[in-house]
Amino acid sequence: MRFFICYMLLLCSLANVVAQDCTSSLGGRVLDYHNSTALVKATILIVGTQKQVYSDEKGNFTFNRLCDGSYELEVSHPLCATRIIPITVAGNTSIEIRLEHHLEELEEVQVVGDAIPNKTNSAQEATLTSETLEKFSTASLGDALRELGGVSSLNTGANIVKPAIHGLTGSRVLILNDGVRMQDMEWGDEHAPNVDINAIESVSLVKGASALKYGGDAIGGVVLLEQGIFPVTKDTLFGKTLLNGVSNGRGGNISSSITKVFNKGWYLKGQGSYKRLGDQEAPDYILSNTGIQEFGASLAFGKRLFEWGFGAKYAYYDAEIAILRASHVGNVDDLIRAINSGQPQIIEPFTYDIANPRQQVRHHLGKLHAYKRFEGLGKWSVQYDFQSNRRFEFDVRRGDRDNQAALDLELTTHTIATDFRWDAKDDFTLDVGLLGRYQDNFANPDTDVRRLIPDYERYDFGSFVTGEYRINDQWTLDVGIRYDFSQIDAKKFYQTSRWLTQGYNVDFEDIIIGTVVDGEVVDGLIDYNAQQILTNPIFDFHNISTTAGIQFSQNNNSTFKFNYALSQRAPNSAELFSDGLHHSAARIELGDLRINSETSHKFALFQEKSFKNWGFILEPYAHFVSNFILLEPTDLEFTIRGAFPVWSYRQTDVRLLGFDSSAYINWTNTWSTEHQFALVKGNDLDNDIPVINIPAANLQNKLIFRKPEWNDLELSLRSNYVFRQNETPPNIMVFSAEQGEMVLLEINTPPDAYHLFDFYGTMQFGLGDTTTLTTSLGVNNILNTTYREYLNRQRFFADDLGRNILLQLKLNY
Amino acid sequence: MKTLKFLSMFAFLGLFLVSCSDDDDDNPDPVNEEEVITTMTITLTPQGGGGTVVTLVTRDIDGDGPGAPVDDVSGSLAENTVYDGAIVLLNETETPPENVTEEVEDEDDEHQFFYVVGGGLNATTEYANFDGDGNPLGTEFTLTTTTASTGTLQFVLRHEPTKPNTGLGDAGGDTDIERTFDVTIE
Numbered sequence: 001m002r003f004f005i006c007y008m009l010l011l012c013s014l015a016n017v018v019a020q021d022c023t024s025s026l027g028g029r030v031l032d033y034h035n036s037t038a039l040v041k042a043t044i045l046i047v048g049t050q051k052q053v054y055s056d057e058k059g060n061f062t063f064n065r066l067c068d069g070s071y072e073l074e075v076s077h078p079l080c081a082t083r084i085i086p087i088t089v090a091g092n093t094s095i096e097i098r099l100e101h102h103l104e105e106l107e108e109v110q111v112v113g114d115a116i117p118n119k120t121n122s123a124q125e126a127t128l129t130s131e132t133l134e135k136f137s138t139a140s141l142g143d144a145l146r147e148l149g150g151v152s153s154l155n156t157g158a159n160i161v162k163p164a165i166h167g168l169t170g171s172r173v174l175i176l177n178d179g180v181r182m183q184d185m186e187w188g189d190e191h192a193p194n195v196d197i198n199a200i201e202s203v204s205l206v207k208g209a210s211a212l213k214y215g216g217d218a219i220g221g222v223v224l225l226e227q228g229i230f231p232v233t234k235d236t237l238f239g240k241t242l243l244n245g246v247s248n249g250r251g252g253n254i255s256s257s258i259t260k261v262f263n264k265g266w267y268l269k270g271q272g273s274y275k276r277l278g279d280q281e282a283p284d285y286i287l288s289n290t291g292i293q294e295f296g297a298s299l300a301f302g303k304r305l306f307e308w309g310f311g312a313k314y315a316y317y318d319a320e321i322a323i324l325r326a327s328h329v330g331n332v333d334d335l336i337r338a339i340n341s342g343q344p345q346i347i348e349p350f351t352y353d354i355a356n357p358r359q360q361v362r363h364h365l366g367k368l369h370a371y372k373r374f375e376g377l378g379k380w381s382v383q384y385d386f387q388s389n390r391r392f393e394f395d396v397r398r399g400d401r402d403n404q405a406a407l408d409l410e411l412t413t414h415t416i417a418t419d420f421r422w423d424a425k426d427d428f429t430l431d432v433g434l435l436g437r438y439q440d441n442f443a444n445p446d447t448d449v450r451r452l453i454p455d456y457e458r459y460d461f462g463s464f465v466t467g468e469y470r471i472n473d474q475w476t477l478d479v480g481i482r483y484d485f486s487q488i489d490a491k492k493f494y495q496t497s498r499w500l501t502q503g504y505n506v507d508f509e510d511i512i513i514g515t516v517v518d519g520e521v522v523d524g525l526i527d528y529n530a531q532q533i534l535t536n537p538i539f540d541f542h543n544i545s546t547t548a549g550i551q552f553s554q555n556n557n558s559t560f561k562f563n564y565a566l567s568q569r570a571p572n573s574a575e576l577f578s579d580g581l582h583h584s585a586a587r588i589e590l591g592d593l594r595i596n597s598e599t600s601h602k603f604a605l606f607q608e609k610s611f612k613n614w615g616f617i618l619e620p621y622a623h624f625v626s627n628f629i630l631l632e633p634t635d636l637e638f639t640i641r642g643a644f645p646v647w648s649y650r651q652t653d654v655r656l657l658g659f660d661s662s663a664y665i666n667w668t669n670t671w672s673t674e675h676q677f678a679l680v681k682g683n684d685l686d687n688d689i690p691v692i693n694i695p696a697a698n699l700q701n702k703l704i705f706r707k708p709e710w711n712d713l714e715l716s717l718r719s720n721y722v723f724r725q726n727e728t729p730p731n732i733m734v735f736s737a738e739q740g741e742m743v744l745l746e747i748n749t750p751p752d753a754y755h756l757f758d759f760y761g762t763m764q765f766g767l768g769d770t771t772t773l774t775t776s777l778g779v780n781n782i783l784n785t786t787y788r789e790y791l792n793r794q795r796f797f798a799d800d801l802g803r804n805i806l807l808q809l810k811l812n813y
Numbered sequence: 814m815k816t817l818k819f820l821s822m823f824a825f826l827g828l829f830l831v832s833c834s835d836d837d838d839d840n841p842d843p844v845n846e847e848e849v850i851t852t853m854t855i856t857l858t859p860q861g862g863g864g865t866v867v868t869l870v871t872r873d874i875d876g877d878g879p880g881a882p883v884d885d886v887s888g889s890l891a892e893n894t895v896y897d898g899a900i901v902l903l904n905e906t907e908t909p910p911e912n913v914t915e916e917v918e919d920e921d922d923e924h925q926f927f928y929v930v931g932g933g934l935n936a937t938t939e940y941a942n943f944d945g946d947g948n949p950l951g952t953e954f955t956l957t958t959t960t961a962s963t964g965t966l967q968f969v970l971r972h973e974p975t976k977p978n979t980g981l982g983d984a985g986g987d988t989d990i991e992r993t994f995d996v997t998i999e
Contacts, residue, residue, distance in 0.1 A: 334987060334988050337985075346985065448846060449844065491841050493841075493843055495875050497880040513840070516843045518908065521840050531874070531906060588877060637877075639876065639877055639882065640871060646879075
């Protein structure tokens with residue numbers, strides 16, 4: 001096409017040569033799009049000719065002795081995206097050319113290696129590239145995140161993995177999936193993020209609440225799941241297919257994505273993946289009922305130009321996850337028996353069947369977004385997103401209720417958000433934004449089980465201002481403030497016995513709106529002799545978050561950062577309302593209407609240094625949370641089933657101190673090692689006891705052999721040593737009906753330290769011009785070591801996974 | 814301008830969706846737990862007629878709620894007597910109360926009652942009904958007393974136990990009921 005234009009132009013000019021003297025000139029200036037400063041040494045080329053000039057100190061340039069006619073200019077600058085500009089020359093013509101130099105924002109560069117841009121100026125951050133994510137193609141997001149220092153996970157078996165940052169998880173960790181904050185019942189311990197890891201191309205992690213743009217309540221941190229960025233100016237088609245097989249679970253997955261980019265900025269992208277695993281295995285036995293079936297698909301299209309663009313996206317995720325059969329217990333005696341027996345009470349032959357207990361989740365995500373840049377000012381973006389999250393939990397039930405869910409929740413969320421980024425000045429950027437959100441939770445009564453979480457509506461409103469100021473080449477300062485309002489308006493049934501024992505009749509009598517008589521709600525009646533009453537709690541929360549920090553970068557080899565973040569988080573619906581028996585834990589969990597927001601202060605340092613053959617990163621932090629909401633045993637209740645410990649949400653002051661550290665050494669061109677150590681200590685200051693579920697210290701060492709000449713051969717051997725968590729809250733005394741006395745329930749006794757070895761090897765083969773095949777082989781837990789992990793809720797019932805061999809074929813085209 | 818139009822369409826759509834989802838001010842339906850067992854009644858009838866029928870009742874009307882079960886033992890057992898025992902389970906949160914025993918007996922292969930005589934009570938138990946495979950179910954049993962004594966009688970219902978088994982020790986499964994009564998033989 002371009003050739004054709006050039007050809008025409010050439011013809012044109014030839015014709016003109018005859019017709020007239022070529023004495024016209026073309027002059028002009030090359031300016032920065034944002035702040036109108038002159039761009040020096042920009043190259044201006046008349047396409048199809050040898051004529052090329054450079055802009056001077058003031059951005060000026062001139063072509064002399066041109067013929068009148070139409071030309072195309074190619075304007076390029078080392079820091080900017082190249083532009084092609086059509087122009088008509090008639091006599092002495094002048095033109096003003098504006099170039100964009102914020103390349104990372106233009107998202108036109110292909111991200112390679114570690115070039116994922118930072119999300120904040122001064123907070124502790126880490127990233128995962130698509131290569132790392134691909135290694136975890138058959139696992140989950142939480143597993144991949146554990147590669148990063150300071151990230152652990154709270155597991156329920158191997159398939160339900162909730163990421164934890166510096167010891168904090170659940171509602172304290174925000175997950176943004178391509179700019180959309182995931183709303184997926186993250187409040188439950190056994191609710192993992194509903195994300196297909198194969199749909200993600202890179203991950204950025206902010207360890208703390210410093211990324212105010214995304215939310216003020218990220219007391220643990222923010223996980224940003226991002227899409228790859230691709231050139232938008234040329235017509236291309238590319239894709240990727242991954243095929244995985246794993247031995248443990250005797251299954252695998254397939255995942256494929258394809259992107260089509262049209263030359264006018266239009267793009268279309270589709271992706272899909274399917275995973276199926278059967279029962280997984282510990283070294284000595286089958287973990288009966290631990291299979292999984294997962295399906296994910298997404299479709300996105302839009303137009304992306306430098307000055308404006310818009311896009312639409314739809315993503316679907318569906319997972320059916322079996323829960324270890326032996327982890328379903330009827331009462332505290334069953335739990336004691338399970339803990340004492342040392343191996344699962346139920347071991348059956350391998351099967352692909354997913355039986356009860358199991359959970360099924362369906363997540364729909366829709367997003368519309370648009371942006372527009374204003375010359376010399378900045379960029380304005382607006383986004384609307386919709387999410388629907390449906391969760392079924394099927395329990396081991398009596399009668400023909402196996403296909404009747406015991407928990408059936410439907411969470412619908414609409415969010416509209418807008419922000420403006422003012423980046424006209426080189427040394428100063430300002431970001432302001434607004435957000436509105438409406439959420440509706442529907443707890444389906446067809447379960448015939450009392451609702452664990454009630455029906456509620458929640459309204460959120462947020463606004464923020466953040467600024468970044470570059471003092472000089474070395475120092476950059478950032479500050480930010482955010483305000484969030486949220487209201488939760490619930491309709492909850494309470495058993496009158498629960499209402500009275502909680503003392504709500506004293507504090508909350510005004511929220512009762514009716515009493516259940518003969519299975520019907522009678523409005524306005526308060527009758528404590530009835531079994532259930534209906535209440536309408538409405539709570540408002542006003543939260544402020546701020547952050548301030550500084551970064552000092554001497555050169556590319558040394559960076560120092562300090563950050564302080566104050567953040568507040570409103571209690572989630574589980575912390576306020578949860579009320580019921582938890583079968584996998586043999587405990588009654590109780591929320592408390594009196595719970596209010598928690599407030600966190602986090603001080604974090606970051607120090608990175610690289611030398612010729614080695615480098616290190618050290619990240620210490622001190623984190624103080626007042627009114628920290630935690631769940632702990634408070635009481636014992638007797639039912640016809642036996643005794644149950646009662647775990648209640650309460651608030652206390654907590655201190656978390658820790659550090660993450662990592663280092664690499666390049667011993668030779670081919671041999672290198674990587675080292676990582678993370679430690680965190682959590683204390684409940686009011687009671688002077690350790691905080692529950694704090695990850696144990698862990699040390700990872702990796703030996704790597706790389707030989708690019710041999711088809712990009714890479715081999716690595718990793719050792720992962722997890723220490724015993726010696727600081728846990730005390731065990732509790734419970735009544736055992738079987739033994740007829742109070743006995744110690746070793747619910748908090750940590751498992752022993754363990755040491756695992758993993759191997760990973762990969763090679764690449766070129767198949768034609770644009771196609772590459774990557775093969776890789778991984779072996780996890782090479783020695784088939786028997787171990788249990790403190791942060792796996794199934795550690796009471798069974799050993800963790802045994803050896804797993806993974807084989808992967810990747811085709812890039 | 815086109816962009817602006819497009820954007821305002823988004824905003825409008827957002828507002829529309831918010832406003833139309835907010836239309837129900839109705840109260841949610843209460844859940845009546847059909848699966849809960851609130852009441853276990855054990856009727857001990859002396860064999861051969863005559864004698865006094867003894868009932869052991871435990872009632873936990875709020876299920877998993879904070880209220881503890883309330884027990885009622887109608888009287889003492891007689892010495893050297895063989896009693897026919899029958900267990901009836903009810904869900905009294907429903908009106909009329911639902912008989913859960915039938916459900917348990919329908920799924921006899923997935924259930925088993927266990928009886929534990931404790932605290933020096935001079936009595937023994939025998940299963941009197943069985944599942945299709947000939948393994949004990951135990952909603953019916955016999956209780957044989959010998960000499961005067963006091964002690965405890967514990968009743969445990971397990972869901973999905975290992976069958977056959979040699980008792981509570983190796984039965985596994987989930988406990989649906991576990992209740993101990995203080996009993997006197999005189």
